[in-house]
Amino acid sequence: MTPGLRVLAPGMLTTVQDLGRPGYQRLGIAVSGALDTISLRAANALVGNAPGAGALEVAYVGPTLQVDAEEVRLAFVGAHAEIQILPDINAVGGGRWIEPMRSVRLRRGEVIRIGSLSRSAVLYIAIEGGFDIAPVLGSVSTYIRGGFGGWHGRALRSGDRLPLCADRASDREDCRLDGLDLACPPRFRAIVGPQADLFSAREIATFFSSEFNVSADSDRVGMRLDGAVVHEPRGVNMTSDGVAPGSIQVPGSGQPIVLLADRQTTGGYPKIATVISADLPALGRLPIGAKIAFEPVTVEAAQALHRKLAAEIDAIQDRVVPIDRDAVEVGSILLDCNLISGVVDARSWRM
């Protein structure tokens, strides 16, 4: 049998994602891809994959997975989560606990159980060698609305078995990330427009001086904001035009929608501003209920930040360092002793 990863429980919304499927937007095909491309790249770096290899994107609540290969190496990057590793499917507790931002080697039958995420909406699980999934239009990203890409065009379900490219992990050392900054900016930077002229001075001022909440209606298509209202723009019936990553639409309700990875390619709501490319990975981390505010910047400033982020991305590999075994053990002991909040719940879980 080909090597695989079994899905015992899927988590809330676990999908295969890479850096997306650009090039087909003129046909209405969304770009998709990881919400937080920095974490995706870092997870791949930890297992020695190409930066844009397909990985699992976990949202809010993690999956339970079982290794169905001789040996695999996984890496977890993004949200904070308690990750429990059990010797087999029947284990009732104990096992090992690890934290994200590192890779780990697992043997056949071992079970990885990931609880609720905190500090970010998403966590990435990369696997050394990658998933053996055929790309669709050049990408393995799952495009749920289109019903293609990733694992049968949908989120993972219990009983799925994801085929892997490698049956054995390499002999490389397990690694952790040293000093990767996944903090969100205090205010997300945005460029006014493209429909600046459909909004009054007051509306634009309201937008940039308000604090919004990320609403529970948010998904991979768009982040809906409430808590403040930008008054209905004049052009609410405007003729559709293109949509960029990070576009901030203002529909008739006056509650902005920030468009994310699975955004449609065109749209008919006026866009008051567009989140800059350098802030998009952090935007993708922002969980439901988080506060968000915006700050205007020029295109020039945004592009300088884009170049800075590109340099940081190039340097991710330098942050991959071998794990200091003693330090890891201390972490595991703390978790086993329930000294860290949240662990009590995690340990009493059953599959």
Added chain:
Amino acid sequence: MPEKNASAAGDPASTRFVDHRNFVETVANCDRVGALDYRLLPAGDTALVVEFGDCIDRRISAKVLALAQRVNQAQLDGVLECVPTFRSLMVHYDPIALSTSSLSASIGELMQRLRVREDAGRVWQLPACYDPLIAPDLDQVAARTGLSSAQVVECHSGATYHVYMLGFLPGMAYLGDVPPELELPRLATPRLKVPAGSLGIATTMTCVYPMDTPAGWHLIGRCPVPFLERRPQPMALLAAGDRVTFAPVSLREYEQLAAQSAAGTLRMIPVNEPVDEAA
């Protein structure tokens, strides 16, 4: 690209606003070239909107599509993709490989040699079944337009539609314009799910939904041709700039065609070759 810096005085939020309105105006004024009026609007730092107008209009669409073809042919380093819409072209670019000012300048150059034509695309004749059994809103459309059902069908299938753009869903083409006597606003309450292949009309547009979807248009028939091919890779049947007519077929013919479509043996070919503007 010229930009102005924010002034330090006054209410911070309004100051920012004034700054950016100035920015937009500046870009707009410096890029009016020749007979083609257009505006360049930044959509973030990795996309630029080339806007020709603010309404649905065949001449505007022709300019958008001519520029799209030009930009694609030019193969500018750093241009990632172009997305034509009713009234604008969105150019997605990599700002590290291509500065906004060089992109703007290149667009200005391409614009000067733009040959705008309204008949550049492929022509398709597609079967459509208007049988009331699979046309849930046909009677209602007839009642609201004061036409008979037969006249609605005659009217809808008698027009040649222009593909303005694709959007909303993969393969979903916005076809226009429907004859004025069929113009109706969207449904007050959208349906939660309409089946793939449903033929809809609303306002000046008609469409075929490429997949099951929530939808708010009046459903007057079904088209058996897949607007989004799934195999070997997903691909849209139509492209912006194509022209489409619908040929009425009986329910029986529709079912045969739909069976072929489901079996993957229904292949449509355009009735003409597309006009290559460069040729």
